[in-house]
Amino acid sequence: MSALEPIDADVADVPAGDLLEGGILGRERRALSFGIITVVLLIAFEATAVGTAMPVAARRLDGVSLYAFAFSAYFTTSLFGMVVAGQWADRRGPLGALGVGISGFAAGLVLSGTAMNMWTFIAGRAVQGLGGGLVIVAVYVVMGRAYPARLQPTIMAAFAAGWVVPSVVGPLVAGTVTEQLGWRWVFLGIPVLVVFPLALALPATRRIASGPADPAAPVEPFDRRRIKLALGISTGAGLLQYAGQDLRWLSVLPFLAGAALLGPAVVGPRALLPHGTWRSARGLPSVVLLRGVAAGSFIVAESFVPLMLVTERGLTPTMAGLSLAVGGATWALGSYVQARPRVEAHRERFMVAGMVLVALAILAAPSVLLPAVPVWVVAVAWGVGCFGMGVVITSTSVLLLKLSAPREAGANSAALQISDGLCNVLLLAGGGAGFAALGGGSVAGGSGSHPGAFLVVFLPMGVVALGGVFVAGRVRVR
Template identity: 40%
Template structure:
């Protein structure tokens, strides 16, 4: 497509683009607003000891939603998993918001995770099916831009609602916004289904012996649930003072080792060139970044005595640099191939992790931590959209859902595992607030190792056989 081709807001794409943008804004606002009120909600419900499960449990159940939505989207299109995911997310928000006990609050969070995983993958599939290749980088940039306003407005709005009403109403509001997004998506999804019906001949031309992904989708329910349980057991094993930790750790590792290979493209665990390396790259980079993002505000408050508001501004700064990186990678006529741009993003991300580790050392200025997070965010803004774009480009149309699901699965699972390791390292080196520089340094050191591995893997994302991407002998086999 030439530069004169219609843009995202051309009449042919306007309704679809606006609906997708609204969905991403709600996702961003939900993440930031709910994270803001989570400490208040958990303490009011008397469940401070289960605080980590409110976050980790969300990621764990999102694994199941991710896997199932990818298969359903490939078989019948993204509408059904998208609406089901939105319903689960809204229902979970309402359940958590109306809770007066911790068990029902956590149940609502787990239902939100199930829906959130399905929604994210389904939106990726809509982007893959609904836009030509030349417009996808711009759509990924727009999706990133949708986080900017929520990153600045979500926390203060959630805080104000909590003060004036209660934290319950923040969850209710998220549920209402989900309903609005569902209505906005009706027309674009109908149009997408009609366009897909005209292209059914594409699926008929798939290679002999390669069954449509949907036929085996039901076989993925057990491994998806098993992987989620394994991740949950590892989280439990990393909790300080939990009984039977070794047994939980061994059981979790066994479940992951036996079932994970059924949910990712062949060769993923060996970082085979092409889509398998893209899946591993997404997980390593995301885990490193979100570990840094989780612990930098805590260190700024406990060790450098910043206020909560000032520490929170480090997250806003990273969101802004993430947007800048995403905007740059979405420009037409990039000076380098997309694969090289992704490598550059991975190297910048690694540099940000190294700066964060430097900031954890005694004597380093506190601003170094915020700078490290901002640099890492800039790298992620370049890297993450590129990984999604290449995955869609390398995938046949009837495999875009399952390969997008593999990306999201890698993101969620890797983040859970590295955050669990980081928590264990932090607890082992913890002394007391104000004397934990070494504890934070071990956490950022682990994140740096993950970021460095992402830089190495980014050199392997070019497929060995460009004409057979994702199909047949040399590509990603159907997941079983």
């Protein structure tokens, strides 16, 4: 039995042959498991490789002042893709969203890799985000349909393990390619990897998890109201991000417009998120909110770690990327721990402890702005934080599927990912505004050291993560 496939409590007495047949690598699910794990590998390699090359790309395209846009553009368009994918999967099955999403993801990489200016580069990231939003929700629906509840923690742990090799190899490969061949080849090389998951995952999805959730029910048309809300949330998030980067008084106008568009989509009576999400109501609303708080605070902080190490401590892009490499292994370890049968009864406590580790990691990272602090402190801190993220993020996915009826799996999965992406965008907008206001663009351009520009990113993210400790204590319905 693979270490990624722990024996669940309710199948511990089943003969080994039956367990293999019924496991994630059993004959029935083997191709599907390999296919969707490969999709995760692709996304993981993109995230680690692109994160390593991004500081160089921003400098070469004279767009360091727009650095935060390169990340938030992905999250902004992915919000729209998530809502579309949720409806697509619930009404017609996840197959179409998965295929179109993977193709769009690759097309965005090509556009960014061939960009001649920063705005074209950002446009490529936006296309990539749209594809990524379709993919992530479709994968969740596939998991909910193809894997019984006893196997869902295991396939989630396998996904986390899929980040290990890219986290270790990705920064090294991306840094070497960036330094020897140029940053463009980091983006243009990844789309080649799309062929394998398309060839493996799509036929398996068609065979096991295609079609609507209820084949006997008539196929419903797309909910136009939700599509309009999705456009509103995506456009509103983009306007808020723009307002955060433009420090002139005129930026108040796009800020107000963005807030007006976001309101009905996230807190209105027919919002895209479960009722009670923003007040952390117990159960599903807190699960959805925790996903956004954890992912938003950690990913935003992580986005600025390579830039901080390159500009403030003089590391090469390769070494800056490698400082985060250990996080892939500890994230997988945290995900593996949550998949153990004995953890289920104490899952809430583990999630609270995980958020404490995340907050400590974020708050410890900027200590390397002091010359006396060795840079390996970031690697240690991020390893600890990633362990906490492995516990928290995977557990939110497991709890979401447990709390969702089959016909609601797509919509609830979309809500989980919307919370993730929206918090990323909003926190990036705030962090990016503070970074720019304190001279972050000139810092990255090589005109001096301003540690405050990084502190204004990391310290607020640490406070947000501490708020997640409270939310984690409310994911169970008492």
